[in-house]
Amino acid sequence: MPFALSTERERETADIFSRYPNKLAACIPLLHLCQEQNGWISDEVIQFVAERCEVSTAHVQGVVTFYTLFNQKPVGKHQIWVCRTLSCALRGSDQIARHLQKKLGVHIGETTKDGLFTLREAECLAACGQGPMMLIDKTYHENLTPEKVDKILDELTGEAK
Amino acid sequence: MLKPVQILTRNYGLPESWTLQVYQSQGGYQSAKKALSWPQAQVIEEVKKANLRGRGGAGFPAGIKWSFMRPHPTKPAYLVVNADEGEPGTFKDRTIMERDPHRLIEGCMIGCRGVGAHTAYIYVRHELHLAKDRLWAAIREARSAGILGPRPFGVDYPVDVQVHTGAGAYICGEETSLLNSLEGKRGEPRFRPPFPAQFGLFGCPTTVNNVETIATTPSIIEMGGEAFSRQSELHHLGDGGSRLFGVSGHVRTPGIYEACIGLTLRELIYDLGGGLPEGTKLMAIIPGGSSCPVLRAEEIVNAPDDKAILHPWHGKSILDVPIGVDTMRELGTMAGTTCAIVLSDKACPVRALHNLVRFYAHESCGQCTPCREGVGWMGRIMGKLVEGKGSIEELDMLYDIASNIMGNTICAFGEAAAMPMIGFLRKFRPELVQYLHTGGKSSTGGLAL
Ligand SMILES: Cc1cc2nc3c(=O)[nH]c(=O)nc-3n(C[C@H](O)[C@H](O)[C@H](O)COP(=O)(O)O)c2cc1C
Ligand code: SF4
Ligand code: FES
Numbered sequence: 128m129p130f131a132l133s134t135e136r137e138r139e140t141a142d143i144f145s146r147y148p149n150k151l152a153a154c155i156p157l158l159h160l161c162q163e164q165n166g167w168i169s170d171e172v173i174q175f176v177a178e179r180c181e182v183s184t185a186h187v188q189g190v191v192t193f194y195t196l197f198n199q200k201p202v203g204k205h206q207i208w209v210c211r212t213l214s215c216a217l218r219g220s221d222q223i224a225r226h227l228q229k230k231l232g233v234h235i236g237e238t239t240k241d242g243l244f245t246l247r248e249a250e251c252l253a254a255c256g257q258g259p260m261m262l263i264d265k266t267y268h269e270n271l272t273p274e275k276v277d278k279i280l281d282e283l284t285g286e287a288k
Numbered sequence: 289m290l291k292p293v294q295i296l297t298r299n300y301g302l303p304e305s306w307t308l309q310v311y312q313s314q315g316g317y318q319s320a321k322k323a324l325s326w327p328q329a330q331v332i333e334e335v336k337k338a339n340l341r342g343r344g345g346a347g348f349p350a351g352i353k354w355s356f357m358r359p360h361p362t363k364p365a366y367l368v369v370n371a372d373e374g375e376p377g378t379f380k381d382r383t384i385m386e387r388d389p390h391r392l393i394e395g396c397m398i399g400c401r402g403v404g405a406h407t408a409y410i411y412v413r414h415e416l417h418l419a420k421d422r423l424w425a426a427i428r429e430a431r432s433a434g435i436l437g438p439r440p441f442g443v444d445y446p447v448d449v450q451v452h453t454g455a456g457a458y459i460c461g462e463e464t465s466l467l468n469s470l471e472g473k474r475g476e477p478r479f480r481p482p483f484p485a486q487f488g489l490f491g492c493p494t495t496v497n498n499v500e501t502i503a504t505t506p507s508i509i510e511m512g513g514e515a516f517s518r519q520s521e522l523h524h525l526g527d528g529g530s531r532l533f534g535v536s537g538h539v540r541t542p543g544i545y546e547a548c549i550g551l552t553l554r555e556l557i558y559d560l561g562g563g564l565p566e567g568t569k570l571m572a573i574i575p576g577g578s579s580c581p582v583l584r585a586e587e588i589v590n591a592p593d594d595k596a597i598l599h600p601w602h603g604k605s606i607l608d609v610p611i612g613v614d615t616m617r618e619l620g621t622m623a624g625t626t627c628a629i630v631l632s633d634k635a636c637p638v639r640a641l642h643n644l645v646r647f648y649a650h651e652s653c654g655q656c657t658p659c660r661e662g663v664g665w666m667g668r669i670m671g672k673l674v675e676g677k678g679s680i681e682e683l684d685m686l687y688d689i690a691s692n693i694m695g696n697t698i699c700a701f702g703e704a705a706a707m708p709m710i711g712f713l714r715k716f717r718p719e720l721v722q723y724l725h726t727g728g729k730s731s732t733g734g735l736a737l
Binding site for chain 2: 146147148149151152153154155156158159180182186189190193194195196197208211212213214216217218219220221222249250251252253254255256257258262265266267
């Protein structure tokens with residue numbers, strides 16, 4: 128089935144195109160919009176974006192593979208990015224990453240069996256003074272301790288039930 | 289000398305500081321109104337007088353950069369604001385966008401006037417969701433108030449601002465990579481020449497500036513360039529005003545602080561950063577983001593020549609040198625983003641270096657061989673070394689690889705990756721050697737306290 132955006136998101140596309148002098152420039156914002164709905168960038172999404180931006184699917188494919196934030200396969204409902212770069216590492220990000228893996232029962236890069244969480248490592252997310260930190264979906268969680276992590280995850284798990 | 293000020297950060301503590309109402313109640317948009325009524329040359333002149341050095345890392349004077357822009361007979365000009373904030377250790381631009389987005393938008397209006405553009409794009413890294421939301425909300429407010437649009441303040445100089453986001457790639461902070469990313473392409477840096485001022489965004493004349501650089505311009509127009517510059521102790525070196533300083537790592541009160549230029553490393557670490565945690569001592573500082581070569585706490589300034597920039601500090605501790613673009617360069621490092629990473633004596637320098645090298649190995653765009661192969665190779669060697677399995681020959685090899693990257697690449701990422709390596713090899717050779725001799729057991733072991 129070809130990919131289609133929801134009516135609300137479809138309306139947003141007009142606004143996106145109006146920001147740029149050509150259609151190609153809308154490629155990355157459109158990919159984000161599609162990924163928000165679909166969770167990942169499937170071949171159908173690539174086809175959709177290529178048609179809208181009037182470029183080849185090969186171009187869109189090239190863009191998708193360049194940027195880490197585009198998921199090239201399905202992911203969990205919540206994306207957890209734990210920062211591992213120096214400032215956070217100096218404040219214990221290793222311990223947080225280990226705790227997350229144990230608590231979720233997955234390794235970095237994997238998705239929990241219930242499909243709720245995908246755990247990944249990120250490079251510096253511009254919160255170095257508040258490390259260790261993680262980004263879950265659109266929210267920064269800073270100055271983490273294992274206890275704080277438990278609380279955040281339990282809340283998210285509770286919501287899903 | 290520590291002179292805390294609240295110029296850029298003046299609205300940070302106010303409730304709802306991100307709204308138009310609060311911004312205007314503090315005199316907001318008066319500078320844009322002024323600048324739009326001035327001739328372009330006068331705007332540039334004021335920013336030149338301010339000695340505003342780029343806050344994105346390289347420290348290039350903003351006024352001079354603006355003066356490179358020439359109107360094109362058929363093409364529009366663009367101002368592009370670099371809000372990629374990807375340099376490890378750097379977390380300052382985010383505070384501007386989250387707490388005072390209107391200041392950045394006002395800066396965009398002044399910047400557009402200065403470079404002859406009518407459109408500004410703010411390129412924000414995708415992860416900064418709150419920053420993006422606040423910016424879009426502020427843009428909508430400014431548009432409905434008629435501040436952005438065809439006739440801001442009744443002046444016939446249309447200005448609009450757009451937000452664009454990346455998708456997770458450190459290299460997109462490099463300005464030509466950023467332009468490709470904005471055009472909907474892979475974020476691969478471009479060959480120069482042509483420079484962005486001639487052939488930038490969509491092939492049009494373009495100026496790229498950092499968020500903080502642009503957000504500082506309203507204060508410059510308000511205070512006057514000269515008065516702004518004179519707040520700095522390094523005014524005589526053409527390094528003017530106040531700026532945001534950050535400190536992270538092994539300090540008690542990490543954070544972002546505004547101060548006049550003239551602030552020393554010691555003041556940043558001990559007065560603003562609250563000093564080191566109980567039972568630890570200062571070992572090293574990376575002054576302005578991870579690409580800046582590391583300094584050791586016990587280093588002494590050696591500048592016997594009385595014409596040398598650092599001569600006034602000859603024989604003193606490097607910690608007492610004011611953090612400026614030229615002073616840090618003379619120390620063999622860089623002021624960069626003036627967001628320092630502090631390492632105590634409980635941190636293992638080998639692991640710190642490994643953490644950084646791994647970052648760069650992960651982020652090369654892969655276009656040029658010395659960078660792609662070199663950073664990957666350094667990453668593999670460091671991976672072995674950190675396990676305590678390397679050799680002395682490999683330390684020398686690391687030095688050679690890093691030296692061969694320098695100057696042989698399309699973009700400055702190559703240097704950014706090589707310089708920390710060379711810095712650590714120079715400053716921490718005894719520790720590296722000892723680490724090897726003891727199979728990795730001799731060090732304090734980790735990074736966290
Ligand atoms: C690898 C690399 C990454 C960079 N990342 C950033 C960044 O995240 N933010 C930024 O403002 N400048 C970054 N820069 C510097 C920009 O290329 C450019 O010099 C800067 O945005 C110019 O603004 P300024 O003159 O106002 O400082 C980076 C440069 C390189 C080589
Ligand atoms: S130096 Fe590295 S990051 Fe820059 S263009 Fe070459 S390969 Fe890409
Ligand atoms: S190092 Fe983790 S946010 Fe910067």
